Amino acid sequence: MTIATRYVDFAAREARGVSPTYERLSLAISHDAEILALLGTLPPAKQQPNLLFGTVRMLAGPVDDPVAFHDFTLANWSAVEAELRTRATQTNEAGRCALLLPVLAALPQPLALLEVGTSAGLCLYPDRYTYRYGEHMVGSSGPVLDCVASGITPPERLPEVVWRAGLDVNPLDVTNPKDVAWLEALIWPEHTHRRTRLLASAAIAAADPPLLVRGDLVDDLPALAAQAPPDATLVVFHSSVLYQVVPDRRVRFVEIVRGLPGHWIAIEGSDVLPYDGLPRPPEGALHNVLALDGRPLAWTRGHGESMTWFG
Known part of the structure; x- marks a missing residue:
């Protein structure tokens, strides 16, 4: 499964009907060559949508607008990457x-x-x-x-x-x-x-x-x-x-x-x-x-x- 397919799958199977914000953002990233290229430098376990979205939110980045998310992630990639490499999805629901x-x-x-x-x-x-x-x-x-x-x-x-x-x-x-x-x-x-x-x-x-x-x-x-x-x-x-x-x-x-x-x-x-x-x-x-x-x-x-x- 490619990274783009992974984000399309997340939008359809997990976010649809549950989080319109994440469904829209996941689909946008699946077509975002720059963010996909950056994610491609990470191990597969660090490429997952929940981890990326949670990291950007923790760094006070926007997730409700795909364009703003793109700009923030590229401008702050060193900080985003550092968190992605050290953190894991630990949803405690x-x-x-x-x-x-x-x-x-x-x-x-x-x-x-x-x-x-x-x-x-x-x-x-x-x-x-x-x-x-x-x-x-x-x-x-x-x-x-x-x-x-x-x-x-x-x-x-x-x-x-x-x-x-x-x-x-x-x-x-x-x-x-x-x-x-x-x-x-x-x-x-x-x-x-x-x-x-x-x-x-x-x-x-x-x-x-x-x-x-x-x-x-x-x-x-x-x-x-x-x-x-x-x-x-x-x-x-x-x-x-x-x-x-x-x-x-x-x-x-x-x-x-x-x-x-x-x-x-x-x-x-x-x-x-x-x-x-x-x-x-x-x-x-x-x-x-x-x-x-x-x-x-x-x-x-x-x-x-x-x-x-x-x-």
Whole structure:
């Protein structure tokens, strides 16, 4: 896939119907020879739209006008390139807890949660949020996470979490204003509700910080998992993480996580973690697959806004 095709694909499958600003900008970049040439000097993992757009926004650049974006990016390329080479997309979307909740609530309680690719650890607090699945509400504190769920009866209770830990190559600190600024820059321009939710969930994490460990998902996972209390159900989970991991390391990760006690929840693209016999995804935007212990259960949207259960 060329860089231009990658931006066209992002516009059609991820931004359309979700962010008109990013759809328009992605299509413009797909025809922008100068920006495409600059992106071509970077490793493939550093060429992705979310990373570029978030970096420009963090540097106070414009994203609502493709021409202004072009001019700013070219004029400030040295600063943009430096950030692109050192940063990674670490979208820490608490809304994804609405996808996890039906699975977490059904597991033997209490739970010991270990998130791989945790960013700042905001998804380690599924017991501290309120959920709204249509007319059905679960919980009574923290930000409200809305999710359109079909094919499943929403859970009646929150999970009981007694231990929470995260593993990331570069964990972020919600008490550090620069880290929070990066998380805010990764939220799409029109998504004011997600920005409000980020700050509310960051306050919850800051008041009761989880154990966040800097490390590799293959080399360091077993040692961190061994710290979980033995009288709790260990749940290792991740969402939209493995696409940033090279294929052979993905395979090794799956081998390791399958060998751990407890359960494994994955929310990843079907091209990243393939499954046999998947039903057709809902029409339109890009969907990920929610799976428990390698068994696919539902199609999900990237920010937790909807899920279509088939498992």
